[in-house]
Amino acid sequence: MTMLTIDNLVKTYAGEASRRAKSRSGTDRTAVANAAPARVFAVNDVSLEVGDGEMFTLLGPSGCGKTTTLRSVAGLERPDSGRIAVGERILFDGDGSRTTNVPANQRGLGMVFQSYAIWPHMTVFDNVAFPLQVRKRSARPGKREIQERVAKVLETMELGHLADRQATKLSGGQQQRLALARAIVIEPPLMLLDEPLSNLDAKLRESLRYELKRLQRELGITSIYVTHDQIEALALSTTIAVMKEGNVLQTGRPREVYERPNCRFVAEFIGTSNFLRGTVASREGDLVDVDTDAGRIRLESPVRVPVGEEVIAAVRPECFEISRTGWGNRPNEWSGTVTNRAFLGDAVDHIVRVGQGSIRVRGNPAISIEPGTEVHLATDPAKVTLVPVG
Known part of the structure; x- marks a missing residue:
């Protein structure tokens, strides 16, 4: 619905x-x-x-x-x-x-603003009850129903024990939950x-x-x-x-x-991507081979693009694997050199020079490879996205 x-x-x-x-x-x-x-x-x-x-x-x-x-x-x-x-x-x-x-x-x-917009002169309970109390008389719940609805919402928001506290004496997180409670109470x-x-x-x-x-x-x-x-x-x-x-x-x-x-x-706004610009070399069903500065990359895409057309292959950094030794015969396996690395806490980013371009690889924080080391990269064709040029 x-x-x-x-x-x-x-x-x-x-x-x-x-x-x-x-x-x-x-x-x-x-x-x-x-x-x-x-x-x-x-x-x-x-x-x-x-x-x-x-x-x-x-x-x-x-x-x-x-x-x-x-x-x-x-x-x-x-x-x-x-x-x-x-x-x-x-x-x-x-x-x-x-x-x-x-x-x-x-x-x-119901509306919840960035600035909370709670009433500073009211208690927590009164802030939540106010939208019900100012309704037209024909639509206004009775006092008992208001008490019950406000109490229920405050318990849901884990604010029940703070019902009598002034709204300005709450923490930032509590004030935001109060703003949510006030919006929810009108159902x-x-x-x-x-x-x-x-x-x-x-x-x-x-x-x-x-x-x-x-x-x-x-x-x-x-x-x-x-x-x-x-x-x-x-x-x-x-x-x-x-x-x-x-x-x-x-x-x-x-x-x-x-x-x-x-x-x-x-692709750029949500997360980080490697953009490999190239031309379509061949196509067989949904499998597309694209020649890029980093080498030939295979991807899966239902988008029908003719051979010779310029496209962009996008790959998220976490979709690459990195190894010192390589895997052998994988469709998207390249060799390159680590030029930089950064420890991010829950991951390590490696910048790898491949052909004429650089590729960002994000992986297990236990794997940290020194700059200057020869490495191999690989990615699954299903994890490569065909992006229109422009």
Whole structure:
């Protein structure tokens, strides 16, 4: 069942040139008023479907349009055009003769901000109870039901023992859990989370990732999660949509997006990749041989590319094996020289000179090979991705 549908969503803003011109005086300002203003696409014809119970993540760098998309769903931004529906309920429709735009306070969605946005003058209990207490009288639960619902949510968030404490006297992690509790207590059909862990230190952020995943699985709340953190997206998500410059480049399961990126940007943004540029030497079914500066590499790809076409073969560093002695007759086995290495704690990176290029290899921290050592590399054809040039 589809919980959220976004169709052809567009949101633009005035470009830099227009804003600068509008600040001028006299004839310049008049000329600008008569000219069509330049527009910048924050969200450019985005269409998405989010299934019931999913943790759907919008992932991308700053300025890619992920937060604008989320705020459009929340009702905090008014799109130029498109359609947004939660279940059968239309929240925004800007393509008909009459625009539908349900106000943010009537959408009934849960929202968790990056800055927590808790009320400092209230206790933990009162912060969570407030969204229920300010509902219209006809929809407001009774005092006993509010007490029970707030107590249940606080216990779920492991904040029950802090119900009477002032919100400002909580730690950063506790404040973020409080913000989550306040969003959950209204039992929303859809939860919107705008980089909720970015203000926490690395260790706390990691522990809260697992807490969020546990809560989302146990409560079954459909959630839209915005982040620029690739590890966070891979750890939390049911589905990831990678965005760049207002466009969705790829949507899929975390493993699919990581292992089979459909373009160079996705391969570079999620993790690290070796990009081996070359030309297709031969093809037999899904097996493709590509001649690169590092040597010939074989890969498996359903993408039909003609012999002689220029392509890029992408290989994650952890998909290479490294050995001082080699293996013999493997399809993607090369010899090279270690030029550098770096100990990363849970892995060791080796930079290996192969042919005219360099390849990054990430492996077991117990294996550390000195620079200048002759080594052999190998990778499985199934672990090599064909990426379009450009």
